[in-house]
Amino acid sequence: MNNEWLNAYVLHRRPYRETSYIVDFFTLEEGRISAVAKGVKNSKSDKKSLLQPFQHLRLQLSGKSDLKNLRHVESVAPAISLMGTPLFCGMYLNELTNRIMPTGLASDGVYHAYEEGLTSLLQGDDIEVALRKFEFALLDEMGLLPDFTTDIEYEQPILPNCNYRFQHDTGFVCLPAEHENSKGLPGEALMSLAHGEFTPLSKKVAKVLCRDLLKPLIGDKPLKSRELFVATTKRR
Structure with missing residues (x-):
């Protein structure tokens, strides 16, 4: 790792001793990894200015323990400037990644979904869709994204006119006809999500499912x- 350049984003940083930071990075090649940035806390160095969220970096690390040392860091592209609600959503992407992704688990899918999420927030795309797509990528990596195409009880395709309940560790089960007016998940919405389509109805269902999962x-x-x-x- 001493000579390898890693593509990375800063997820979080916190003070370490008097002059340093511990920085949590999300890298393409090594997944989530933490490193000490020595002597930068009270300096005006380029290294300190680069250790900010939402900026594509290249870095080199050293050390054999789980906590590495930051040797070199440089910018790949200008920082993505987020304000207002998109800023809080970007912070949510960082916190979710830091809380869920295991240390050292590299994932092309989650990394690229993270970059696409930041780009969507910057461009003013539908925020709910941006968040759900990233959450889906995380759940898929963790093996928890359900199959939106199949009724697991009867091994039949999801039907648009049926309502379904979601069972953890298994999947979607069609509700009996006598429960058709209950608060099930509409098959129409599940079919939309299976095709990557975010309609007003499927966005509501995706939000409920993601929070639960x-x-x-x-x-x-x-x-x-x-x-x-x-x-x-609340302060507004």
Whole structure:
């Protein structure tokens, strides 16, 4: 790793001793990894200015322990400047990645979904779609993304006019006809999600499913990005 250049984004940084930071990076080649940036905390060096979120970096690390040392860092592209709601959404992407992705697990799918999410937030695309696509990529990497095409109980295709309940560890099950007016998940929405289509209905279903599926991965500790967004919204 000493001579290997890694493509990376900063997920989080925190003070370490008097003059340094511990920085959590999300890299294409090595997944999530933490490193000490020595002597940059109180300096005006280029290295400190680069250790900010939403900027594509190249870096070199050294060390044999889980906590590496940051040797070199350079910018690949200008930082992505997010403001308002997109900024909180970008913070959410960072926090979700840091909380869920195991250390050292490289994932092309999640890394590229992360980059696409930041680009979508910058361009003003539909925020809900940007977040759901990234959440889907994370769930897929963790082996938790359900099959949106099949009723697992009867091994039949999902039907647009049926409602379904979701069973963890298995998948979608069609509700009996006598429960057709209950709060099931519309088959029409599941079929849309299977084809990557985010209609008003499928966006609602995707949000419910993602919150349910991500909850055990996130744990009981609240997400700071969500708390900050709620607090800021209340002050307006």
